[in-house]
Amino acid sequence: MKKGIIFILLTMCIGLYILKLTPPVMANNQDWVFDLGQFRENTYYRTLNRWIETYNKYEDEPLTFSINDQEIYNNHLMFEDGIVSVQRYDQLVYYVQAPHTGLYQLELSFYIDNNFSTSPTVHININDDIPFNEMSGFALDVKWEMESREEHERYNRFGNELLPRTVPVKGWYRQTLSDTNGRFNDSFWFQFNEGINKISIEPVNQNLSFGDMTLHGAKPMVSYQDYFDMVSHHEHVSSILTLEGQSFTSKNDIEIKAGYFKGPNMSPTSYKINILNILDGQSMVRSGMTVDYEFNIETSGLYRINFKYLQRDMVGMSSARRIRINDEVPFQELDTYLFPYVKNWTNHTLGSDDGEFWFYFESGEHTISLEVTTAHLINYIDTLHNVMDQINSLGLAVSQITGNSTDVLIDWDILRYLPTIKEDLLSYADTLDMIYDEINQITPSSSRATGVSTLQIASKQLRRLAQNPNRIPNKISELNVGSGSSYQLIGIAINQMNVQPLHIDQIHLFGNDIELDKAHPNIWQRVIFSVQSFVYSFFDQRYRLTSNPNDDVLEVWIGQSSLYLDIMQNMIDDGFTKETGIPVRLSVLPNTQRIILNNATGTNPDVVLSIDSWEPYAYALRGMLADLRQFDGFAELVQPYHPNNFTPMIFEDGVYGVPETQGVSLMFYRKDILNFLGIEPPDTWDDVLGILPILQSYQMNFYHPLGGEGAYKGFGLTAPFIYQFGGDIYTENGMSTTFNEAKNIEAITFMTDIFNIYNLPQQVPNFFEHFRSGSLPIGVASVDLYLQLKYAAPELAGQWGVLPIPGVYDDTLGEVARWAPTYGKASILFEKSNMKDEGFQLIQWWNKVETQLTLLETVKMVLGERYLFLPANLDALEQSIWDDEVKVQSLLQAQWSRIPAVTPGSYIVERELTNIWNKIVIDQMNPRVAIDQSIPRINRELMRKYEEFGYYKGGVTVREYIVPRNDNIQNWIP
Numbered sequence: 001m002k003k004g005i006i007f008i009l010l011t012m013c014i015g016l017y018i019l020k021l022t023p024p025v026m027a028n029n030q031d032w033v034f035d036l037g038q039f040r041e042n043t044y045y046r047t048l049n050r051w052i053e054t055y056n057k058y059e060d061e062p063l064t065f066s067i068n069d070q071e072i073y074n075n076h077l078m079f080e081d082g083i084v085s086v087q088r089y090d091q092l093v094y095y096v097q098a099p100h101t102g103l104y105q106l107e108l109s110f111y112i113d114n115n116f117s118t119s120p121t122v123h124i125n126i127n128d129d130i131p132f133n134e135m136s137g138f139a140l141d142v143k144w145e146m147e148s149r150e151e152h153e154r155y156n157r158f159g160n161e162l163l164p165r166t167v168p169v170k171g172w173y174r175q176t177l178s179d180t181n182g183r184f185n186d187s188f189w190f191q192f193n194e195g196i197n198k199i200s201i202e203p204v205n206q207n208l209s210f211g212d213m214t215l216h217g218a219k220p221m222v223s224y225q226d227y228f229d230m231v232s233h234h235e236h237v238s239s240i241l242t243l244e245g246q247s248f249t250s251k252n253d254i255e256i257k258a259g260y261f262k263g264p265n266m267s268p269t270s271y272k273i274n275i276l277n278i279l280d281g282q283s284m285v286r287s288g289m290t291v292d293y294e295f296n297i298e299t300s301g302l303y304r305i306n307f308k309y310l311q312r313d314m315v316g317m318s319s320a321r322r323i324r325i326n327d328e329v330p331f332q333e334l335d336t337y338l339f340p341y342v343k344n345w346t347n348h349t350l351g352s353d354d355g356e357f358w359f360y361f362e363s364g365e366h367t368i369s370l371e372v373t374t375a376h377l378i379n380y381i382d383t384l385h386n387v388m389d390q391i392n393s394l395g396l397a398v399s400q401i402t403g404n405s406t407d408v409l410i411d412w413d414i415l416r417y418l419p420t421i422k423e424d425l426l427s428y429a430d431t432l433d434m435i436y437d438e439i440n441q442i443t444p445s446s447s448r449a450t451g452v453s454t455l456q457i458a459s460k461q462l463r464r465l466a467q468n469p470n471r472i473p474n475k476i477s478e479l480n481v482g483s484g485s486s487y488q489l490i491g492i493a494i495n496q497m498n499v500q501p502l503h504i505d506q507i508h509l510f511g512n513d514i515e516l517d518k519a520h521p522n523i524w525q526r527v528i529f530s531v532q533s534f535v536y537s538f539f540d541q542r543y544r545l546t547s548n549p550n551d552d553v554l555e556v557w558i559g560q561s562s563l564y565l566d567i568m569q570n571m572i573d574d575g576f577t578k579e580t581g582i583p584v585r586l587s588v589l590p591n592t593q594r595i596i597l598n599n600a601t602g603t604n605p606d607v608v609l610s611i612d613s614w615e616p617y618a619y620a621l622r623g624m625l626a627d628l629r630q631f632d633g634f635a636e637l638v639q640p641y642h643p644n645n646f647t648p649m650i651f652e653d654g655v656y657g658v659p660e661t662q663g664v665s666l667m668f669y670r671k672d673i674l675n676f677l678g679i680e681p682p683d684t685w686d687d688v689l690g691i692l693p694i695l696q697s698y699q700m701n702f703y704h705p706l707g708g709e710g711a712y713k714g715f716g717l718t719a720p721f722i723y724q725f726g727g728d729i730y731t732e733n734g735m736s737t738t739f740n741e742a743k744n745i746e747a748i749t750f751m752t753d754i755f756n757i758y759n760l761p762q763q764v765p766n767f768f769e770h771f772r773s774g775s776l777p778i779g780v781a782s783v784d785l786y787l788q789l790k791y792a793a794p795e796l797a798g799q800w801g802v803l804p805i806p807g808v809y810d811d812t813l814g815e816v817a818r819w820a821p822t823y824g825k826a827s828i829l830f831e832k833s834n835m836k837d838e839g840f841q842l843i844q845w846w847n848k849v850e851t852q853l854t855l856l857e858t859v860k861m862v863l864g865e866r867y868l869f870l871p872a873n874l875d876a877l878e879q880s881i882w883d884d885e886v887k888v889q890s891l892l893q894a895q896w897s898r899i900p901a902v903t904p905g906s907y908i909v910e911r912e913l914t915n916i917w918n919k920i921v922i923d924q925m926n927p928r929v930a931i932d933q934s935i936p937r938i939n940r941e942l943m944r945k946y947e948e949f950g951y952y953k954g955g956v957t958v959r960e961y962i963v964p965r966n967d968n969i970q971n972w973i974p
Helices: 002-021 038-042 044-054 224-231 375-402 421-442 454-467 469-479 486-498 523-537 562-580 593-601 616-621 643-649 671-677 685-697 715-724 742-756 767-773 784-792 836-846 849-862 874-879 884-894 906-921 927-948
Strands: 063-065 078-080 083-086 092-098 102-112 121-126 144-147 165-168 171-176 190-192 195-203 208-216 240-244 290-297 301-310 319-325 337-339 346-349 359-361 364-372 503-510 554-558 584-588 607-612 665-670 778-782 800-803 808-810 815-817 825-829
Touching: 038 044, 038 375, 038 671, 044 375, 063 092, 083 195, 092 208, 121 190, 195 208, 240 290, 290 503, 319 375, 375 421, 375 469, 375 486, 421 454, 421 469, 421 486, 454 469, 454 486, 469 486, 486 767, 554 562, 554 836, 562 584, 562 836, 562 849, 607 836, 616 643, 616 825, 665 671, 665 784, 665 884, 685 742, 715 742, 715 906, 742 906, 742 927, 767 778, 767 784, 778 784, 800 884, 825 836, 849 874, 874 884, 906 927
Parallel strands: 554 584, 554 607
Antiparallel strands: 063 208, 078 083, 083 208, 092 195, 102 171, 102 190, 102 208, 121 195, 144 165, 240 503, 290 364, 301 346, 301 359, 301 503, 319 337, 319 364, 607 825, 665 778, 665 800, 808 815
């Protein structure tokens, strides 16, 4: 009897446990599944497909609407005859009359009269609505011209050829609005209603002037055969005209640049120095980028066009260009022209399977324009995005069913809730295989499109998951979570498809009986060139670390990679040396240990630029650095900076460095997901706690970098909580920590409770991927994520935003405190330098607004926007070329800079703070116990270090040490 009762009780307990694990049956109603791809329904591609089903495209004469006929309502708009000047964030409204409801193309005339380093951006609304996603933050197409340098300025001190100067083209532009990402063969179509329509234009990042607006249709494009029939009566020429790839006349993106390729048969070439001899294909990879080549034709007639090119980056795939002649695509075949994958430099004459193309040019000036395009891949890309979204939504649904459990001992019945999951997975796999095969066929000369081979891997993973859907909860990482998931693999393939590199050495326009030189050198030419380069490398002294205190040259080391060396040396030669007459020699600092070693031998440089801002203290403590406060001009130099940026470079009474850059953290959030959930972006940590139940009910979460992969939780991650809760790191003399004070205990408890109690994710290998997939639609990250999202996740354009990080309301300040460290790079001057005055002049010049702005523009042009940095000089940041969206928020967050001071033994404080976090979060230790265990170790090590440096001896303070903090920083920084 007892055994029977026990058996019944056990059965009931097991049943209750299973019921607890099992959510309600939802197989016949999947409205609870959130479609993470909803925002894509408003992309231009899908919007146009819906419009075409309903409306006709306009085909009649263009309709022009004069600016003089528009009503100007905003007092900030300046009106002149035929032109309206509009300030940033003001709005200009056009009223246009459409003869009937349908689709129209829109031509805008605008005038720009100020220097610009980035494309002007506008918001465009039609009838008080954004017509499609791409119109929110639309970049107008502008140009930069290449200005040749004088011969004596053409090469730098190393003999390397300098890039020509880039000059913005100011004046009037007429632009038919089209995709700046080059994804479509046609300009944008807009739907207008019959009668009066309202078009609102709001400049975002700079002031603009506008003129007339025109609505029109599209001209039909002829085939090559039709084109040739029209020009075939002209004679074939027997001459050749060569255009050098590096000598393009203008470009529409400041990042496009000439490059160099060392090798024989290049034009020109050198085995010693870097000579500009190609259009750098790596600088011109994004769709929509365009270069123009202007040339003069002496003899009218029919010409062929040949490109000497190299495209070995997209293995097995073709790189596409839209080719315009005199601003028009002459025939359909050039609207998307494919340059196949090649391993070596190749001569390629434009043509098709039916033969080479002939072009008619009259004598006079002409232009050839090359635009990067992905129009031939847009259907595949949209389909892949759709598959990604469905996989992601499916993964989210599985997580909702299982509560994110990956326990292998639980047997899930996934088919009960998602009855079509097996068929769905197999359908996705079939789609991936089909797209891979079709992309493979685009370049028949290659057997395998390696660039998108991740589609095959994703397909195999999906098929493997479909074999046993009930095991998916244990293999969710193969579906949509983290690195190596099918979701991520598809995303990698899309990114590869969006990149279209093509190096160009020469463009030949030639006629009959012309034989072009071989593009690829023979083996003997390659061997001779390689031997020459190898032998010369033993005598090349250009980039070697040097320090000669006896000469009159200012020796400067830079804590950057060699990528920056030429940029910085050229700027200093062109600017500082010309202004002051002080010669400067730059060398790359391989590691900071060289400073200590060279100090022992008296061979340190005069100045180090771009060293990590926490490094100078260690050298100042040993008397190696010069106190910058002793120099005239210091007070003026530090005015544009937040004083707390100097904290880690302060020692006793001196300031031993000037911050160059700052690392600002921001809060990134997915607008589409938060709007769906009815959530406002949080302002405080209390707000974050308030939205967590909603996020977590959808198996989403908030990300904080304390939950990253690394076990070390430095001050950059932990100090924000301590400062925001009103605590501090050290006592005033720095000889003990303050972790046992009430505010610090509260801060440490909170920053561990958000993981232990509120369930923030503890180990996130890649926030970018989770943000992209939507599983972590909001979180804190460095400003670098902005550029990563902008270029690596273009499908999310307009669907995410940035704000300052959450904080804690401070009653004393009367606002939300968002304190956070902003570590960056700094400039330092050595005490033993024989040229201290000259060194300080360089530091002054390097950190002033104009220099930092020039550096940012040069870095963007030479290295690309992904290498941009945030200047510590706030005036420079405000005027910088960063997009306004991130710049405004970075300036707000930079006002809350607060960096923990570096003190003797401060490393033990940072280390033990890490240990405290790990003990509480990982080992589940009581916060007070964890803190109490660390405090004796911290204080003991601090006392030992203070005694080592003569501040403390025998239990008595010998010399007072004052720690720079937020409440006394004015003692050092006026």
